[in-house]
Every structure is written in structure tokens, then in C-alpha cells.
Amino acid sequence: MTEKRVRVRFAPSPTGPLHIGGVRTALYNYLFAKKHGGDFILRIEDTDQARYVPGAEEYIFEALTWVGLTFDEGVHIGGACAPYRQSERKSIYKQYAEALLQNGHAYYAFDTPGELEAIRKKQESQKQTFQYGPLTRGSMKNSLTLPAEDVKKKLDSGEAFVIRIKIPDNEDVVVNDLIRGVVSVQSNQLDDKVLFKSNGLPTYHLANVVDDYLMKISHVIRGEEWLPSAPLHVLLYKYLGWENDMPQFAHLPLLLKPDGNGKLSKRDGDRLGFPVFPLQWEDTVSKEVSSGYRESGYIPEAVVNLLAFLGWNPGTEQELFSMEELIQSFSIDRINKSGAKFDAEKAKWYNHRYLIKKTDEELLELFFPMLIKKGICSTDDYIQKVISIVRERVNFVHELWDQAHFFFIAPESYDEKAVKEKWKENSPAILTELADRFKNLTEFTAGIIHNAVQEFLKEKQLGMGQVMNALRLTIVGSSAGPDMFKMLDLLGMEETIRRIERAINTIKK
């Protein structure tokens, strides 16, 4: 077999916001495509009009763009295989269903949804599951059981029908999965899935196979939830005569809840305090808002990195990877088989790593909107200096405010516990004297202040802690924060004096 050009697709259905697991699936597809110099395609699988959610498609595109995934073909950009929205490809599926009808691998079925449901209910009450398949199709209403003329009559009269695949009897169907190896299923376990719905649209199974073939997809990389229907897809390729062009399959392990069990789901995010969606999403009906990584302050590069490592690893001890590095190192055979629990703590750590990689200018850019919101007015230069001395202390941009608010607003109250521990009987006296020293300094820079304080300590026979702790309280309002001398330098002498005096007058002991 000649080497096929690598072409992969990400094929979400626009039924709501893209789940973070979906982002990972897209990422793996992208990495694989780029690694092999292939194409990454976005196809929208909207064959279920009842579940269509307005805005979902835009959301998907925006989310993927945000994390830095770009498509070579797809909705929004077009390409040689356009259109890329299945609802716009409606007319092309019917012929393939008919070909299957022709060659005897599919048949018409006339059982109504109501009838099917009744049978399922009945079986269920007997603790059994009804499967429309090799064992049961003989007693159902379809072109296999009905006389040919009845079938024709029904068809001619416009009676609703579906087209079902005719699963073979007693045959081992083999799926060769790139991650799991050979997966074999007995065909009797499969059911005669509907391929073509009564509303004239194909189901996912038909559409996905037809489109992958027509779009010359070389590798189907998708979630593990598709593994059970992969044998069906293999059968379809075979019956459609495309066996030699069948893509290779890779079924990804699922993303699991961090606590307990089960697939990571919509509700987990807000319950456990981390987003499950890349972007914030407001439900069109319930107006319920689900948080997004972007809005929560995650850096896209960090999200990419942490997602890449949930189910895959390079086999080295390197933890931090840029997209380019991921592309270089990625390979399907290093993808894990088992599901991965999402670790919110590690996600924060990744964000911290990427945040401190940013320059002060970049952080200013990101931090600025928040300052505006707080009504802070300051110069870029000042803000950047502030950022430079607190940046190491945060995981998220919004935390910069928690670490730096006192650079913009003087403390109005003083942390009670800190006062109790750090504010001594003689603090006012010491600080008054220190403030006088400050006033006499010709220059007010970190180094000079440091020297002055040291001299002061020596003269007064005081320890660093006795003075600095109280001083910090006056400047910050609590006993936390970065290096004092750098802070004073930034704040300037006047503000420093003002804060010292205010604290002396305010803190009563």
C-alpha cells in the first residue's frame, strides 16, 4: 500500500459548548497532522437537527482558535472537499444508502418509533435488552420480512421508512486500533443500526463513513466512546467497497472526573472549581453560565500543555512543551489506554509556569482591564514595575491584584492578626524616627533605603524583624508581600511617609 497523505478531521456536533475533552481530541488530531505534514480538517456533524444549538458552531471555532489550533480545511475556510457541514451535504448520502440496499447489505424498515419503544419497554421489564439485529429482524416490519409488493406499496405511498444496515450473522469483525491493538467483536452482538433516517438525513454512522471516505481521511482519531461502534464502521467501509481506503482508527482514553468516577461532565466544573469548557458559555435556554478556561485566566499555551499530558507523554522528563515541541514529539503510540482524571492543582501549576514566562509588558496587557475595572489610574511604567516584583507569586493574572493592590491603594485597615503579632509597644516611636531618616534621604531607591535602615538598626541596636514587620504593616496593611525595599522604592518617599504616619495614628494598642 502506498503512503497516504495524512488527513485528519475534528468532527464535533454543534449541540452545545465544546467540552475540554473535545479540545484534547482536536489537539491530538492537530498534533498528529502537523507532525506528518498533513491536513487538519474541521467538519461539523449536524445531522441531528433537533439537538442543534445556535452559537455552538461559532463557539467551537472560537475555542479552538483560542488554544492555537488552525485548520487547513473546514467550515469557515472551505477547501477542496467543501461543504464541510453535513447538513449541507444532505444530498450526497442517499446514494450510498441505496448502494447498500442494492448489494444486500441494508434494508428498509417500517417500524415506527412508537412500536420500537414499546418492544424495548417490554423487553426491559423482563430485564432484557432489545436489539434490532440478526436475531430479531425476522419478526419486524422490514423489506426482509414483508412481501416485495408490500414494500413497494409502502415506499410508493410515501410511508415513513428508515434504512438499516444488515449485520452479518456470526462473523468476527475486527478493528485494528492504533492505541488498543486488535479489537474483535462477534457480529451477533452488533445491531442493525439505522443508517438513513426517516427525515431524509443520514445518521452519524453513515455520514461519518461517507465523509471520511470522500474527504480522504487517513486517520480517525476520536474518543473512546466510539470504540463500540467502530466495528459497524468497518463493516460499512467493507460493504461500500472502500476497504482499501479505510482510515486507521485511534480511540482516545476519556477524561474522567477528578473525584469519584465517571466521565468529566458539565456539572463537575463549577462543583470542583475548575472549568470544563475552554470558553465561558451561557445556556441559551436556562441562562446558566458555565465557566471557561479563558475567562478564568488560563493561558492558552498552558491549557494546550496540560491537555497534551492528559493521556499522552513524550517518555522523557520534560514537562513543559510549546506547541511546536509537542508537534515534534507527538506520536500515537505514546498515547495511554486508560482514562485520565483531571487534576486541577496541576493545571494551576502549568498556568503559573506559563505566566512567569511572559514579559512584564505582556502581563501589563493582560492585567490592565482589571485595573480599569478597579478604577485604578496609573502609568504603564509603574504598573510594569509592580508586576515585575509580584509576578512570581501568582498562578493567574487576576491574582496580581491580590498581590499588588497596595501599590495602588493605601491600606485603610490593618489585618488584626498581623497587628497583634507585629505591632509592638515601641513600634510608633521607632517608625516615627525611621520616617524622619527617610525624609532626609536625598534619593529614595531600594539600595539607599536599605543602607539607611541598616544604619538605623545598628544605631538603635534593633533587629531587622522588629522594624521591618511593623513597617510592612503600615505599607501593606498585613504581614505579607514582596521585598520591602523594592516596595518603598516604587511607592516613593512621600507615600511611604504618609502610610507610616497614618498607621501610627490609626493603630491603637
Add this chain to the structure above:
RNA sequence: GCCCCGUUCGUCUAGGGGUUAGGACAGCAGAUUUUCAUUCUGUAAACAGGGGUUCGAUUCCCCUACGGGGUACCA
């Protein structure tokens, strides 16, 4: 229920018939410092259980348990 997939520290994972079972996050302890945090150093922590195969199994096979997925005219 039935079918499919899986199971190495709390979590993400490396490894693989003979290893001190390695790393990262989180934890704990120490160091640094004017505080808090960062950082650095150290430390604790795992092969689900039972049978085989083998000189030897965490690694290969089987069973059990547990977990996950599927079982729609949804994708």
C-alpha cells in the same frame, strides 16, 4: 443484563521477565528571607487480588474484583 476497553505512588505518568520501580503535581520537613509567597534541598508515597508459565514475575497468559464506555430514526 449483554458487549467492548482499561487497572504502576492521592493525581498525571515512566519502565518492563532479574530495577534502590524513575519523574512531575499535590503533601510533609528543612534552607533562604524583613513577612507571605516564590525558589532550592530533602522526605514519605504505587505495580488491584488469585491462579498459572518461568530458575525468576510488577512485566506474559487466565480468572476475579474494580473502574470506564457502549447498548437511540444522538453524536
